[in-house]
Amino acid sequence: EDKVVQSPLSLVVHEGDTVTLNCSYEVTNFRSLLWYKQEKKAPTFLFMLTSSGIEKKSGRLSSILDKKELFSILNITATQTGDSAVYLCAAPGGYQGGSEKLVFGKGTKLTVNP
Amino acid sequence: ETGVTQTPRHLVMGMTNKKSLKCEQHLGHNAMYWYKQSAKKPLELMFVYNFKEQTENNSVPSRFSPECPNSSHLFLHLHTLQPEDSALYLCASSQEGQGFEQYFGPGTRLTVT
Numbered sequence: 001e002d003k004v005v006q007s008p009l010s011l012v013v014h015e016g017d018t019v020t021l022n023c024s025y026e027v028t029n030f031r032s033l034l035w036y037k038q039e040k041k042a043p044t045f046l047f048m049l050t051s052s053g054i055e056k057k058s059g060r061l062s063s064i065l066d067k068k069e070l071f072s073i074l075n076i077t078a079t080q081t082g083d084s085a086v087y088l089c090a091a092p093g094g095y096q097g098g099s100e101k102l103v104f105g106k107g108t109k110l111t112v113n114p
Numbered sequence: 115e116t117g118v119t120q121t122p123r124h125l126v127m128g129m130t131n132k133k134s135l136k137c138e139q140h141l142g143h144n145a146m147y148w149y150k151q152s153a154k155k156p157l158e159l160m161f162v163y164n165f166k167e168q169t170e171n172n173s174v175p176s177r178f179s180p181e182c183p184n185s186s187h188l189f190l191h192l193h194t195l196q197p198e199d200s201a202l203y204l205c206a207s208s209q210e211g212q213g214f215e216q217y218f219g220p221g222t223r224l225t226v227t
Contacts, residue, residue, distance in 0.1 A: 044159065102206070102216045 002027040002093035006105035014113050017079050021108045023089030024071040033072050035063055036088040038107065046074070046087075079112045086110070117141045120205050120219035127195065128227055135190040135222045137205030146188040147216065148180060149204040163188060195226045 007022045025033060035046040047056045049065035049072055056063050060079075065072045076083055086107040093103040118139045127133050139146060148160040160174045163182040177199075179191040188205055202223050206216040 102218065104216075 002091070002103045004089055004091055004103050004105040006087075006089050006108050008108060009106060010109040010111070012111045012113065013079055015080055017112075018075065018077045019079060019110060021074040021076075021087050021089075021110070022071065023073070023105055025089070025091050025103075026070065027091045027093050027103060030067070031092055033065055034090045034102075035072070035074050036090065036104075038086045038088055039084075076110075079110075081112050081114055084110055084112045117217050118205060118207055118219035120203075120222050122222060123220060124223045124225075126225045126227060127192070129195060129197070131195075132191070132193040134192065135203055135205075135224075137188040137190075137219055139186055139188075139205075139207040139217070139219075141207055141209075141217060143207035143209045143217070144185050145208045146182060146185070147206040147208075148188065148190050149206060149218075151202040151204060151221070153201075161190075192224075195224075197226050200224055200226045 004023060004025045004027070011019060011021075013019055023033065032048050032050045034048050037044050037046055046058065046061060047063045049056060049063060052065055052067040054064070060077045061074065063072060063074045072089065074087060086109050088104050088107045090102050090104040118137065118141070121136045125133060125135070137146065145162065145164045147162050150158045150160055152158070160178065161180045163180070165185065177192065177194050179193070181189040181191060190203060202221045204221045205219040208216045
């Protein structure tokens with residue numbers, strides 16, 4: 001069964017700290033791994049990773065994929081209170097009922113205190 | 115039985131046309147989503163419906179108008195589109211409160227001429 005596991009499940013830090021969020025995966029026919037930030041109902045896309053060792057960067061956020069060890073990390077430097085959210089990792093899984101399934105991890109709830 | 119179906123699978127329309135995309139889910143889910151996937155870009159979330167109520171509208175232009183008459187059906191009404199709206203439009207569904215797994219339909223490939 002396809003699965004995506006994130007750790008830690010929750011994290012509380014102070015503004016200015018650097019955090020690392022972890023995501024491991026087991027999916028058949030791996031194609032990509034996605035990171036999302038969820039502040040309200042629906043997740044907003046952050047990164048899509050398909051190749052090992054190539055860092056994707058957007059401002060203070062960066063992410064990298066290790067296809068050999070089947071994991072990815074999301075780094076956030078100089079955290080701000082606006083970074084408080086649930087960070088989701090997802091990978092396209094197999095087909096079920098004729099529909100492709102996007103398998104998400106449970107998320108890491110990040111709280112950044114002033 | 116398929117989980118999430120979308121019709122039509124392909125659509126070509128002019129900029130002055132009005133058309134609708136249809137999505138139906140047979141999974142008993144209570145949340146449905148419209149995504150846009152342009153070439154070489156990641157999925158962009160457009161609309162979210164939860165228990166038939168729209169809970170998310172990601173700054174989508176008004177030429178895209180969603181409709182969710184019940185928890186199993188979702189429509190995307192299109193009018194006066196632009197060529198840059200050409201993309202793959204994906205519908206997804208999920209069961210709120212049971213994780214974030216989303217089940218996607220096959221998509222509608224839209225070309226605006």
